[in-house]
Amino acid sequence: MPATVTLDPLGVHCIFSDGSEYRRRLRVRRPVELPGLARTLLEGATDLVHPHGQVDSAGGFDLYLTAVRGFTDWLVEFGFSGGASDLTRALLARYWRQGVRSSQESALRAMLRCADDQEQILAPDVRAFVDGRLFNTGERYGSHQPYSEAEWARLIRTCRDEVDGAFRAFCAAREQASSADGPGASLRERAAHHWLVLNNGPDPLVREMAERGSFPFRQRYGVGLRAVLDPLIPTLDVIIAYQLLFGAYKHRGRAGRDRGPGARRHRVGG
Known part of the structure; x- marks a missing residue:
């Protein structure tokens, strides 16, 4: 043995x-x-x-x-x-x-x-x-105690600030893209990038850039391609904020209330 x-x-x-x-x-x-x-x-x-x-x-x-x-x-x-x-x-x-x-x-x-x-x-x-x-x-995280009402309120407020700001940026980008001249617009215009993403998703934009030659996003905007698309495609931080917010609403029985514009869904092309 x-x-x-x-x-x-x-x-x-x-x-x-x-x-x-x-x-x-x-x-x-x-x-x-x-x-x-x-x-x-x-x-x-x-x-x-x-x-x-x-x-x-x-x-x-x-x-x-x-x-x-x-x-x-x-x-x-x-x-x-x-x-x-x-x-x-x-x-x-x-x-x-x-x-x-x-x-x-x-x-x-x-x-x-x-x-x-x-x-x-x-x-x-x-x-x-x-x-x-x-x-x-x-x-490893210590004892778990239920959130107090004040802690729930802070969590909800933080998540709402995140998703409301992201939703405002999404609406602004979509509105600016609606004035772009479709695929014929200059790819040096940010609105044209947004038009392509809203109507065809991000892949065509990447292929279009490859066909016409790479464009220095950082020189034009001071940011990379990912940041150009961020207003239209939620980042991980925004996704987590939505998930926490929906969970907080469910926990507090508020799923049908307090649903300002930030509780709407990011939607490409609509």
Whole structure:
């Protein structure tokens, strides 16, 4: 076996695929007061070691020891004195809801699953709970709290400023392009570029420029071709602002209200 549980002291002995040997005892704040549960979790952890699982290094296994220590220490302080078969959904949820790191939560779930696969020790509803989604999926960003009304208002205002400005630029470019003399207009005129994009999309403009010879956009406008087309084709920033704005409206139940010109859609050729 590549990994086994040692009993005196309680810990693990692993041999990884590179031949390295790993021995660790389970270090806790006090003498192990839940030896049965701790042993069950460690037996589940050993089943995660290569080639049965993906754990194949000392650093990888240390995470599981940390998860066992944290869980058993918390259970003792909580007053729990049973084994794995005595765990309940409510108890696990209470532990995970206190802000356990997602990596440790994942490790604990994996150990419980493996132990249950071996001995069928968990109640069916507890096993289903262990197989469910993580409680803590974003500890790197801190705890997640709902936006306040003031924060929603700032988000909506920022997105509205972005999309309203983009929509005004789109309307201005479309109006200027309507006066262009179609394909016959000089390609040195920005309105002619917009006319081509509005009527044929951006590809014909690029092909037309190639046929007539490249035109130095930066000398004419101080910007590149992408910036010439930006008023007509939303940039990534504008797209994200629309998505956030629509999501904010949906969240606040405002999908049908407060829809000024910025809530309209950029549309090429209409």
